[in-house]
Amino acid sequence: MIERSETKVSILNAAEMLFGRKGFDATSLRDITAEAQVNLAAVNYHFQSKDSLIDAVIQRRIEPLNDRRLAMLDEAGAHPTIEQIVHAFAAPVVEADLSPIVPLMGRILSTPDQFVSRVFKKHLNIVAQRFTEAMAKAVPDLSPAERMWRFHFMAGAMAHVLSWSHLLGELTGGVCDASDRKAITSRLVKFVAAGFRAPEGN
């Protein structure tokens, strides 16, 4: 059933780390096999191609992640506040136990072109729909278009701190401490929720 070889997992681990750190295009299969300490041909044996490997790397993480998001949204009840909604969306990523997935997810969110078809339409449609519905109840005064835009503002703010998390400390002279994940979620939730509560105006 779940017969996963040691080699296969090593490749996935090395790949997600390097993809997150250097990007998908800039990471070669040789980089991955060197990091994983396996043979080059093992990649094409276990996965068929680099493209399929990318899919496998993403899929391994994004499914439990989205399950967790939906579970947290359910736990918030039938009428969650906007704070609870944003928290359910962000916390599973920002506070993820497995640190390599943080830069990986930031990378995916930041380079939509290659992944919008293979990732978003496949794994994120249900999530987006459920969260959009919840937001429609939590901030009913906003027009659907405005809610959609703000949803993307939220996703962007989150993606940015994911992508930059390992640089923010150095870049801000130690002012931003990216190690306390729960604190980041808390700051993000406050900021985004206030943004969602802003009157739409014209």
Next chain:
Amino acid sequence: MIERSETKVSILNAAEMLFGRKGFDATSLRDITAEAQVNLAAVNYHFQSKDSLIDAVIQRRIEPLNDRRLAMLDEAGAHPTIEQIVHAFAAPVVEADLSPIVPLMGRILSTPDQFVSRVFKKHLNIVAQRFTEAMAKAVPDLSPAERMWRFHFMAGAMAHVLSWSHLLGELTGGVCDASDRKAITSRLVKFVAAGFRAPEGN
């Protein structure tokens, strides 16, 4: 026969378009010379390397952009509101006349690792400092760390809509119209300003 600057400008134009659309790693010099309808060797003649070309592409756009940002910040007076500050930061990019720079800037902001040294420390330090100072006056109740985090939330929200602008229409079934740039700025400013005004709390 053609003036000697025409080739160079053609290369820069083609490069910024392709870099923005496909990313820096995924764009080859052959892609660029084909698009610019110039010879392959012209790239290495006018610019020394692909790396230097990337620098030139970025530098050509980022300097007038940052000048415009600082000018708008000055125009807002000695004590600008947070709305004015956010507008001065975002409008010059989001409403840029030259459309190729929109995805280009989104790409730069989304892939910090390769550019944090060559771009941010070189061109963005002064901008970040001036805007941080203005924010300290506009929202003085926030701790410096909180202001810094919210600055990055703002940058992320902006970068995201820049990167996704050409996809948002299709992805949202036409709900999000990315063609009206001023409307995007307006939405972004309202959202971010409300986020900045949120009490810090603990």
Next chain:
DNA sequence: GTCTATAGGTTGATAGAC
């Protein structure tokens, strides 16, 4: 399943004719 070896293609960069 794991390896070596290599095919077959693309890349960035250069040399040298004109």
Next chain:
DNA sequence: GTCTATCAACCTATAGAC
């Protein structure tokens, strides 16, 4: 300044020995 031709290095992917 512009071109053709080419290099060495790298890439993904595969074939075949063990």
